[in-house]
């Protein structure tokens with residue numbers, strides 16, 4: 319029997335944040351429980367079996383799975399995330415086509431170049447790393463994707479893209495303000511797509527912008543202007559959101575200088591493990607939400623069609639049945655071990671083709687790996703005394719000080 323928590327858990331969820339599910343799975347000795355959030359019945363799940371159940375086999379849709387304030391900032395109607403079946407596979411292939419190894423090499427080159435430019439401006443100053451990254455990543459992703467940025471546009475665009483993930487987990491005025499900025503970003507993205515279609519801007523062949531602007535659905539028609547703009551933002555926004563992982567990567571290097579020293583000395587034997595461990599540990603998406611597409615059977619118990627289910631990503635990434643000492647940061651744990659598709663799930667689970675797993679994992683990994691190299695080897699900085707505690711009930715979490723660096 320799936321345990322049932324009486325009453326509504328909204329207050330506890332807001333208080334305990336990322337650890338809300340973990341606390342209850344451990345206490346109940348169960349990888350699932352029923353409760354209510356905002357009075358709506360919901361089932362929380364954790365672990366590899368749950369991740370496979372949630373992500374494989376088309377059992378869940380994303381329709382009505384998130385409050386509108388979150389949905390508008392992170393997905394929106396017309397996006398790949400709201401599609402299912404053949405239409406979803408076809409649109410997803412467009413994103414996956416952008417992530418080929420040569421494209422990743424281009425990202426790396428462009429990012430290093432933009433980093434070098436940014437460091438010119440940081441030198442001699444104390445910067446808040448968290449606040450510098452959106453602009454650096456916006457410049458990188460736009461240059462890579464073929465998206466033009468007019469002279470003074472960068473500040474507005476990077477602010478809008480950052481606001482979408484900064485405030486997706488907030489309520490009330492901060493969330494509304496971010497939605498207004500999203501509307502501005504959508505208008506800009508529509509203009510960019512229109513200019514490509516009308517021949518006023520010619521991005522390089524094979525560039526992500528050209529792919530989106532000229533993509534044809536299964537019906538042979540181009541995407542509507544609005545849907546194409548949504549998908550352009552679906553590429554730009556999460557790439558800027560990688561900023562959060564970069565802050566946690568820098569924090570890990572600071573707390574564990576032995577790793578910085580090894581990478582600085584050119585020993586990269588555990589670099590992949592380090593990047594995986596940053597992604598496993600950084601508190602980013604606490605959970606993904608879905609609604610049952612039809613009546614389902616979860617370990618002998620029925621979940622009716624329309625049931626609301628949360629796959630707890632944080633708790634799955636810290637599931638003690640998979641990870642020894644799950645709260646320890648230990649890149650060595652990945653030596654000789656490739657995590658299974660349903661074990662390490664900061665960007666969704668299952669298989670990227672045929673499911674909703676994030677198509678941007680290679681791009682994310684590339685940016686984190688390069689940032690670790692740039693920080694450990696190529697940039698001279700110190701971390702002055704500051705409040706580096708991370709509040710686990712702020713979504714997405716960040717060190718209190720934003721991680722200030724004094725760049726030499």
Ligand code: HEM
Nearest residue numbers: 398399552553556557559560606665666673674676677678
């Ligand atoms: C900041 C790092 C990132 C995190 C934490 C993240 C997280 C996620 C998660 C959890 C999902 C699954 C959502 C669901 O199952 O409903 C997802 C899907 C998606 N992500 Fe990412 N992502 C990141 C970076 C990226 C990047 C760089 C891209 C650029 C291509 C991207 C594009 C997408 C898209 C288009 C989807 C929808 C996929 C689908 O519905 O099939 N993400 N992401």
